[in-house]
Amino acid sequence: MRRGAPVRGQGPPAASTIAELSRPGRRAWSFAPLDVEPVEVPAEHRRASAPGLPEVSELELVRHYTRLSQMNYGVDTGIYPLGSCSMKYNPKLAEVAAAMPGFARMHPLQPDATTQGALELLWRLERALCELTGMARATLQPPAGACGELTGLLMMRAFHAAQGAPRAKVLIPDAAHGTNPASVRMGGFDAVHVPADDRGLVDVEALGRAIDDDVAGLMLTNPNTLGLFERDIERITKLVHDAGGLVYYDGANLNAIMGRTRPGDMGFDIVHINTHKTFATPHGGGGPGAGPVGVVERLVPFLPVPRVERDRDGAFHLSEEAPASIGRMHGFNGNFAVLVRAYAYVFLHGADGLREVSERAVLNANYLAALVRDVFPLAQPDLRPMHEFVSTSVELKDRTGIRVMDIAKRLIDLGYHAPTVYFPLVVEEALMVEPTETETRETLEGLAAALRQAAAEATTDPQALHDAPLSAPVRRLDEARAARQLKLRW
Amino acid sequence: MRRGAPVRGQGPPAASTIAELSRPGRRAWSFAPLDVEPVEVPAEHRRASAPGLPEVSELELVRHYTRLSQMNYGVDTGIYPLGSCSMKYNPKLAEVAAAMPGFARMHPLQPDATTQGALELLWRLERALCELTGMARATLQPPAGACGELTGLLMMRAFHAAQGAPRAKVLIPDAAHGTNPASVRMGGFDAVHVPADDRGLVDVEALGRAIDDDVAGLMLTNPNTLGLFERDIERITKLVHDAGGLVYYDGANLNAIMGRTRPGDMGFDIVHINTHKTFATPHGGGGPGAGPVGVVERLVPFLPVPRVERDRDGAFHLSEEAPASIGRMHGFNGNFAVLVRAYAYVFLHGADGLREVSERAVLNANYLAALVRDVFPLAQPDLRPMHEFVSTSVELKDRTGIRVMDIAKRLIDLGYHAPTVYFPLVVEEALMVEPTETETRETLEGLAAALRQAAAEATTDPQALHDAPLSAPVRRLDEARAARQLKLRW
């Protein structure tokens, strides 16, 4: 039964690519007649055979991608509780703003005199992010969080080099997101993992032992990957500072603390923000995002170029003059149109609005946790999670053999997108849940009921879990086969 | 199995209205703080109790209407072969044009000096439509075809009154679209039906007998409702003219003849066009449309006001000065934003493009007819249909008891929207099919195969037809119950 389900438009039932619709001579394109002399590309440079692009009419094009879009779940179709991703409502007004010709139709290399509005927007946003995080200056150039991390690490590297004492190691917690160690390596450091204590927090003793004068710095999220606030954070940052290191704040979890506390106040020296998380810029199916990075005063000289500066007369310009800068992290000015959306979100909410955002994000996570923790116990039952929580279904697995992946697939048939599963790796059968502040109580209760039903079915109707999903455009897909028999193009 | 079907987003499975999502205190709205003194509405005028509008968050609003949109079939999801509706591709570029602030953010009562662009657009479009139809001038004011019909009939009335000889009757063919007789009555005339001959064309002898000096005029589509060209049209219009009557061209089928022949050349005096058919302005789930009306020279004085006129200095203005005018048919300037889209379509295609449109529309209809006529015989097998054709499944019904409605519902499960059924009323078990020019050969073949399969199942698997649809958001709906137990609001 398809009760309330979307209409299936005409079109081949099984996945068929646009190439299969192609017919020689069909076309969607149109160009104005050539109004100058045609020229021939020199023979030695000419392409021998045309690329195998599809030939379709505009209507076929429209139907194909409309159909594909409908085969996709998004925040606009339902709750999307991926942990550490802050899949909140993406305001439509931000799309209207980003489409304004004064933003969308601007060449990145226009002279400053013609880009004063864009530069002022970046200038204001930089200041707001600094206030929100407690930093002195920021770069808005990194196109995503991971690039922000690398930006921070390269500044760390430049800082120590400038001290005349390069350092080789960067500490990260076991549970850190994969981009952290990967960025550490791309920054030219060795990643040293610090264990968590039995509360799931940084083991401060172990940290102390790990720190020496070859440690360039420490990377941390706070609240951490388990959604727990590192209450010893002051001791932690002091330990690192005392050893001459820097502390990096991975801002993926900033949605938990806005207006409540600031990384700068905790002693962090470098902070990145994921605008596509905290500031609701659309995730775009995997991107684009933006990963602005703020730093404390002593690191300002190392910020990337170009930077937005303001002259005495109040005019803005892009400046490349910064001898100690690490250089440029992006071909142009970063993901500007994403930053326009971030600006819209930050200034729409303002100080109290952002504080409320975090307040409600934490409220929603704790409420949902309260509704399911008896069935899916928290990985750390003794501490209160903040904007997200991590449960484990290891007991369920031991008892019934049902894996958390089966639960995830069953949720699809129950009308929900699953939380993050099998992350963090330090938790067995992990279920990492971040509902965000824009979900209603009813929606949280609906998801909780679905999770509980799935867990109950592990004993009452395991087949339903093994067979799931039955209501999606495809059934469970063979990922091993995909990696074994590579088919990466038509 | 949902193979390739859209993802069903979260949300109540059965139809639930936005009212059911409402919670007191929820809100999506925001306003700037009031920057002037508040005022109280006089007590005697004050509303006693607030209207029961829903209270929802913006995300709930977005999800609800996104979900509803996905429960709807449109041209963008598949072929929509409703006869007489020209459900062709609606170019995306027209939406971009209509959204330009210079069109979308214009007040209808701005002074002419500030609306020169909009007025020039209307002026150019009027001239293009006159050239296309062979008329002298046109009004773009009627917001739809039916209103265009009434506009034409009121001009007919005014014309005869001006001759000092009012007339009471208007002739229409049996097969005419329902709006024709309804408009005739609203125009203050009596509708007199003229029969078709056994070829499905106007019975010219019968017409001759029906004409007398009380006949104000004749309304006709050509090609007619059966998709057949009235080859005796010159004799027909002459008959009416000789009796002092006028001939009205219902332009719903104009998509068949653009650039091939013109109503004016056939002898018609009044022509309406459905921009939402011929010129691909989106049908909007039922509207809006536009129904411009062109007339021959002698009827120009009676055109509605305001009219777009051009002064000697080339400036445009809206003129109300037309003593013989029937007046205004719309509160303002008609469906302007629809006319912007029509302009985009007409001038994008140009002379040859429009001719090609009709050429391909007729090609597609005849091809589809050729693919199904052995199973669904043409109501008029001896004449070549033009842009649409009418089949009858009366033989199928007599043989198997399967109604054409069952066929229509089965098509849904086969992935297609049905053609118009049970119209025209003069054809039993009618199936009125207009594929339009923007459909591919493969799509026509797919629809033909589905039609043939459904017909075959009438004997092999009638249950599949009785049960259909099974793949839609709802099963077959009880229309009798809806009319008996009226539930017209929550």
Added chain:
Amino acid sequence: MRFAPHTDDDVRQMLATIGVASLDDLFDEIPAALRVEGPLDLPGGVSEQEILEDLGNLARADRSLEDLVCFAGAGAYDHFVPSAVWALAGRSEFFTSYTPYQPELSQGVLQTLFEFQSMVCELTELDVSNASLYDGATALVEAVHMARAGGRHRVLVAGGVDPRLVATLRTYGAGSGYAPEVLEAPAGWGGVPAELEPDVAAVVVQHPNVFGILEDVTSFAELAHGGGAELIQVFDPTSLGVLAPPGALGADIAVAEGQSLGNHLNFGGPYLGILAARMEHVRKMPGRIVGETLDVDGDPGYVLTLQAREQHIRREKATSNICTNQTLMAIAATIHLAWLGPEGLAELGRRCAAKAAYAFTALTAVPGVRAAFPDAPFFKEFAIRVPGEAAEVRDALVDRGFLAGVPAPWVGSDVLLVAVTERRTKAQIDALALAMGEVLA
């Protein structure tokens, strides 16, 4: 640019299947004498880029409300349209569909229209609403036709009703056999006659009226009902968060221009005709009506209902000739009303009223400017008298970046209607007053 997908090969094979030699043969039913020889006298086709440049040039030749601060109203208003409205109403599954002849494939449009009807009933406190008409003016025409279906002929119109509504009535009346009779209202409102002749079918009152003035609807209702006629009220949906609804004031049929609900000004259209009435009128109503029903499984769903009223069934006996309507505008209005909710609608009304009151004080303080109807209470629009020609003052203010209002020549060449929506700021109003002072100095 072209959208027809046919390759030469397609054409060849399709012609072969049809059994004709050429595309021209498909048109052989057209008598030779009627065939167009050679191309039409139209420009040749162009590319997407060219047509958008052409349209862009036309749009730039206009002065839009992006650069003119709008105080013009008279039936069309510059209210703020939330971004969510067209992000949703603009979804192509809505706007590329048509009249839901196959309801199973059209539940999205049908349910949204059911919600629209429900919200209109909530707003008006009337029993039943249809699913949209062309605009406010034609909605009034249809309401009058409903009232006249009873057999009575005459139509009385209060003096405060917008003349362009009356003009539209007059046009349609020529076909239906009536001429609207406009009552005197020297004060700009009221003018309720002592009693009604028995041949009067309907009394029409607009509240707030064309001058923005709050009318005494109940007296008109008593007059109408006392004389056995229907009371038709023309209302402003943006006022119904704060003003008593037509149903409570005694209206039998209520109509409105729905543009201000989520629809852009669009130089006059497409707009939205709203029509609601008491239940006893339901079978006389024009246009589409959506009803809830059950499917064969007993689950709820929506269909077009009472189609026996409509032209495609009843033909010349139909309640109206309307077929294509303004569904997409009704969808936008539904979304906008859901965005507002009861609170937001009330806030909207309060802001309009307060800002209009402020503007009234500011403008009537300009030397030489006075209120046209001094002590009449108004909602979001009011009439002023300026020294000289209102149209000239309006034009002079355009040069200063204001669309100051709409002249009302029928009450005097010096009268200007000024509308103030929630979208206007105190600063803009002060600036208008200043500019008007300069223009008049």
Added chain:
Amino acid sequence: MRFAPHTDDDVRQMLATIGVASLDDLFDEIPAALRVEGPLDLPGGVSEQEILEDLGNLARADRSLEDLVCFAGAGAYDHFVPSAVWALAGRSEFFTSYTPYQPELSQGVLQTLFEFQSMVCELTELDVSNASLYDGATALVEAVHMARAGGRHRVLVAGGVDPRLVATLRTYGAGSGYAPEVLEAPAGWGGVPAELEPDVAAVVVQHPNVFGILEDVTSFAELAHGGGAELIQVFDPTSLGVLAPPGALGADIAVAEGQSLGNHLNFGGPYLGILAARMEHVRKMPGRIVGETLDVDGDPGYVLTLQAREQHIRREKATSNICTNQTLMAIAATIHLAWLGPEGLAELGRRCAAKAAYAFTALTAVPGVRAAFPDAPFFKEFAIRVPGEAAEVRDALVDRGFLAGVPAPWVGSDVLLVAVTERRTKAQIDALALAMGEVLA
């Protein structure tokens, strides 16, 4: 404005269920000393209307390509974006979704990315493409890292490569332990060294290069392969309808800035990093890769594959740290390429080439203006020398409504890069030449 849906009642009941007394209690893990007392030093929240007015004012403070005729390029180009591209890429099911961790709910994005990879392979005549990187510059960085994975260290860069690409390489190289070595190219192109030291990992050539000049890629390829290094080509996707593809020229890895495929200029981003390579490199590739597979019923579907390369699995041993990428831009590029097809892409290339050639003649005919590299063949961009400072000439032309180009100070303060896309008309080019003449007179 707020998007959190909680009513006071919700908050009360939720807190009760959680078992805390107040919202503040939810934050009691935060040490008192770290709590922000009082509001942040940010403006208060505003309404939708206000924020859109604020943003509208900022946008209007810019001079966009709506009013400047654009001849600026240098890696970002003013190509026409068909309306269908964002009507589709902008569908919210695409842009409100994220990395397809649950492939069954993400087939739309996954299949579109599979089509993107396929089209990139068709364009480049290489075996495999990933599903997007940040932009052209970071794509080059990733390509170099792939080449260096073999163990060799040095990176040679042809003189014709865009300095901002080299600058980006330099930044990332500081972390990875290399410094790009730029070769001499006095003629504006070529400069192929006689031979290669054995420690060179990659040779990078851009074709068409930063001056728009067609490079002799094959010679660079022979050099690289002769010395056991990889050849990395930076290409322009809009050229591949007419120019020989990287795969045919001997490139092992090809990267590009994909902005010109359906993406707006956006003042520099979001853009699209394209990376394609020969099959043997597939396990060294960075970022997401989509593969086709079967579901349990044996029906085809798409998933992210070879994830063992990626940071979330391989952590510090990952091929790259990239996680969030430019998927939506890849979707737009896919739709644009499907709109173009092979014919349209070739037409696009021909128009760019022809108009650039016309502009070259027109501008070098302006007294005082000469070609910077007289007989070098170019595609859609070329370098001219103007009397005086290029930046000043460019600024003077802004006042006349032209964005005449991008200065190239690294070859001379008098050098201006001029790009001409299919979007420019003969009339615009003539007008630029005229204006330049006036400015220089």
